[in-house]
Amino acid sequence: xxxxxxxxxxxxxxxxxxxxxxxxxxxxxxxxxxxxxxxxxxxxxxxxxxxxxxxxxxxxxxxxxxxxxxxxxxxxxxxxxxxxxxxxxxxxxxxxxxxxxxxxxxxxxxxxxxxxxxxxxxxxxxxxxxxxxxxxxxxxxxxxxxxxxxxxxxxxxxxxxxxxxxxxxxxxxxxxxxxxxxxxxxxxxxxxxxxxxxxxxxxxxxxxxxxxxxxxxxxxxxxxxxxxxxxxxxxxxxxxxxxxxxxxxxxxxxxxxxxxxxxxxxxxxxxxxxxxxxxxxxxxxxxxxxxxxxxxxxxxxxxxxxxxxxxxxxxxxxxxxxxxxxxxxxxxxxxxxxxxxxxxxxxxxxxxxxxxxxxxxxxxxxxxxxxxxxxxxxxxxxxxxxxxxx
Amino acid sequence: xxxxxxxxxxxxxxxxxxxxxxxxxxxxxxxxxxxxxxxxxxxxxxxxxxxxxxxxxxxxxxxxxxxxxxxxxxxxxxxxxxxxxxxxxxxxxxxxxxxx
Numbered sequence: 001x002x003x004x005x006x007x008x009x010x011x012x013x014x015x016x017x018x019x020x021x022x023x024x025x026x027x028x029x030x031x032x033x034x035x036x037x038x039x040x041x042x043x044x045x046x047x048x049x050x051x052x053x054x055x056x057x058x059x060x061x062x063x064x065x066x067x068x069x070x071x072x073x074x075x076x077x078x079x080x081x082x083x084x085x086x087x088x089x090x091x092x093x094x095x096x097x098x099x100x101x102x103x104x105x106x107x108x109x110x111x112x113x114x115x116x117x118x119x120x121x122x123x124x125x126x127x128x129x130x131x132x133x134x135x136x137x138x139x140x141x142x143x144x145x146x147x148x149x150x151x152x153x154x155x156x157x158x159x160x161x162x163x164x165x166x167x168x169x170x171x172x173x174x175x176x177x178x179x180x181x182x183x184x185x186x187x188x189x190x191x192x193x194x195x196x197x198x199x200x201x202x203x204x205x206x207x208x209x210x211x212x213x214x215x216x217x218x219x220x221x222x223x224x225x226x227x228x229x230x231x232x233x234x235x236x237x238x239x240x241x242x243x244x245x246x247x248x249x250x251x252x253x254x255x256x257x258x259x260x261x262x263x264x265x266x267x268x269x270x271x272x273x274x275x276x277x278x279x280x281x282x283x284x285x286x287x288x289x290x291x292x293x294x295x296x297x298x299x300x301x302x303x304x305x306x307x308x309x310x311x312x313x314x315x316x317x318x319x320x321x322x323x324x325x326x327x328x329x330x331x332x333x334x335x336x337x338x339x340x341x342x343x344x345x346x347x348x349x350x351x352x353x354x355x356x357x358x359x360x361x362x363x364x365x366x367x368x369x370x371x372x373x374x375x376x377x378x379x380x381x382x383x384x385x386x387x388x389x390x
Numbered sequence: 391x392x393x394x395x396x397x398x399x400x401x402x403x404x405x406x407x408x409x410x411x412x413x414x415x416x417x418x419x420x421x422x423x424x425x426x427x428x429x430x431x432x433x434x435x436x437x438x439x440x441x442x443x444x445x446x447x448x449x450x451x452x453x454x455x456x457x458x459x460x461x462x463x464x465x466x467x468x469x470x471x472x473x474x475x476x477x478x479x480x481x482x483x484x485x486x487x488x489x490x
Contacts, residue, residue, distance in 0.1 A: 034429065035420075060429030078428050101433055119434060150435065167435070196435070196464075212464055244459060244466035247425050248435060309422045310471065334421065352421065 020089035021050065025070045028087050029339065029381035031350065031357055032062045032075070033374040039075065040373055041087050044341055044348075044381060047359060047369050051090025057081035057097070062378055063104045063252075066385035067129060068111035073380065074129070076105040082116055084132060087382070094132050098125050106156040109388075113177055115154060115162045122148030124164060126177065136183050141169040153198025153209055153251065155389045157222050163207045165195030172198075172209060172220055172229055191229045192218035196266075199251040200389035201276075208232075210251050210266060217263070219279060232279040233272065242267035243290065247308035250293050252390070257300035257320035264291035264305070271305055273323060285323055288314050293337065296320070297362055298344035306335050306349075315349060317365060327365045331358050336376070342383035350376035415476055419483075420490035426464065430489065435464060441487040452481035 028050070031040040037059050041051040056062075058079035065074050072093065075083045080099040085092055099118035106115045113135060114127045122140035127133060140148035149168035157163050162175045172191040176184040193213025200207050200222075209218040209229075216234035221227055245267050255262035256276065263272045265284065271294050273283035289311025296303050303318040315335055317327040334352025341347070346368070347360050352375050359369040384390040420429055426436040437443060444452065456477045459467035468477065 058428065058430055058432070060424050061434060078434065079430075079432070101428070103434070245464060246422065246466050248464065 020086075023088070025087050025382050026342075027382075028070075029348075029379060030064060030073050030075075030085070030087070031348075031371070031373045031376050032059050032064070032378040032380075034059045034062065034352070034377040035375040037077075038374070039073075039085065040371075041085075041090055042371065044346075047371065049371060050087075053085050053090055053092055055092055056083045056085075056095070059377070061103060064378065064380045065105060065107045065114070065390070066380075066382050067107070068385055070382040070385040072129075074105065074107065074114050076102050076116055078102065080118065082114065082127065082132060096127070096132050098127065098134070099123075103150075103152060104154055106154050106162055106389075108156055108162070108177060109158055109160050113160075113180065115156070115175075115177075117151040117154035117164055118148075119150040120147065122150045122166070122168070124151055124154060124162065124175065126180070126183075135180050136177070138173075138175060138183060138185065140166050141171060143168045152196055155198060155200040155207065157200055157207070158204040158388065159222075161222070163198065163200065163220070163222070165191070165198050165209045167194055167196060167212075170194065170213070172207070172218065174220075174222070174225060186225055188220070188229050191220075192216070192231065196248050197251040202256070202388060204388040208251065208263075210249065210263075212245075212248075212266065233274065233281050236265065236272060236281050236284075243269075245290060245308065246310070247290075247292055247312075249291060249308075252293075255294050255296035255303045257296055257303070260320065262294045262296065262303045262318070262320070264294045266290075271303065271318065283323055285318055285325065287316050287318075287325060288328065294318075295338055295340070297347070298340055298342065302326075302362060304338050304347060306338060312336070329360070329365070331367070332356070337378050339379035339381055342381065348379050350379055352376060411476075412479075415472070415480060416490055418471070419480065419488075424490070431484075439484050441485055444485055447485075449478055449481040449485060452484060453477040456480060 027045045037056045038054040040049050057077045060078045073085045080097050080102045083095040101119040114129050117124050124138045126136040149166040152165045154164040160178045172188045174186040192211040195209040196212045198209040207220040216231050218229045219232045220229045249264035261274045261276050265272050270284045275282050289307035291305045294305045305316045313333045315329040316325045319326045332351040332354045337350045339348050349358050357371045361368045428434045431439040457469045459465045
């Protein structure tokens with residue numbers, strides 16, 4: 001009897017192991033299905049789906065980061081859910097609802113901490129990457145209405161730090177988690193009106209916050225915190241009527257090519273070209289609508305741009321040498337997100353209203369494949385696991 | 391709602407296009423309003439649009455915010471995309487409570 005029992009146990013655990021894949025994860029990725037609260041695990045080499053993982057809650061504004069072994073994805077959902085998904089087994093490992101309304105997250109330099117930024121109640125919470133147990137809670141400054149300010153633009157930075165903005169109180173905070181028991185906060189007040197998103201340069205040195213409330217951006221040199229934040233590109237939209245913004249731009253994904261960087265201009269149909277030594281605008285490229293993402297192909301030769309409603313059926317490709325739009329693609333309504341393969345020969349674009357992810361060859365600029373997905377939004381490949389700020 | 395639209399329009403063609411337009415607006419509510427207010431309207435960069443929170447506003451007031459936006463905040467004017475009737479209809483749905 002006992003023997004049979006043990007044999008059964010062996011069979012069932014063997015069965016479980018067989019569900020998991022024995023392979024590397026370097027060419028895997030996830031596609032967020034925003035309406036269904038699910039995601040797809042995909043193999044980018046064979047352009048096929050491996051698993052579908054459900055039960056991730058409200059993913060209307062989801063983002064994801066990867067563990068440093070690139071086996072686990074951490075997904076931050078709108079409903080405050082933080083989910084840990086095992087790519088090799090196609091399984092939700094753990095899910096905690098950590099706050100009322102979250103907007104994004106980051107993983108620490110050493111991969112041990114997950115930070116989540118929240119709108120309501122505003123603040124940042126830190127969790128063990130392994131267990132998702134709460135490690136620290138950093139509430140935001142109270143607004144006059146008695147609520148914590150919305151925290152935005154959270155990124156990881158070298159030195160086991162995190163950097164983020166406070167939308168309602170116009171601050172930027174640097175959180176040092178070198179000692180998880182004693183978080184160290186550096187607060188910068190008057191850091192620019194209504195920061196709505198932020199990015200960090202790939203070397204981890206500069207944090208840049210986009211501002212909704214004023215023309216320009218805020219720059220913080222993380223090598224020299226004593227200098228504090230400075231304004232750059234003030235009045236870049238001067239003399240021009242700012243248009244209503246139907247979708248807030250995203251600053252994630254630093255588009256850099258040589259000395260030039262490319263940023264979506266808020267409230268204008270333009271991509272800004274900025275010199276990254278002087279932080280001066282050296283050009284503006286007229287585009288089809290208000291840019292949401294401006295993302296460089298990994299080799300820096302092209303920048304791909306998508307647009308806010310009502311122009312979100314279009315993608316434009318900019319040649320970074322001539323600073324001209326070389327291609328206007330019409331992949332379909334709801335072209336929400338783009339992700340390049342690690343070395344840039346392909347880009348995957350989610351087309352929400354067609355329930356498709358379309359794959360383009362970045363040399364010929366032609367579609368070479370597609371994958372079905374239910375109202376796809378964010379696409380995240382595991383190459384992000386080893387990049388600061390992603 | 392669909393029933394009311396069908397009753398109002400005797401010409402099947404008009405009824406169809408009215409229904410199609412409503413579907414379009416609900417899609418807009420879920421995905422485009424949702425990008426700031428949350429797809430389930432629980433709030434995001436913009437506040438929650440659940441009925442509990444909107445009690446103090448009349449339908450007409452909400453329709454005005456929807457059509458003209460709130461200058462100085464990220465709430466944009468939707469007048470280029472919605473008629474006054476459509477904004478009122480949307481305001482009514484929000485006040486009643488809708489799971490888009």
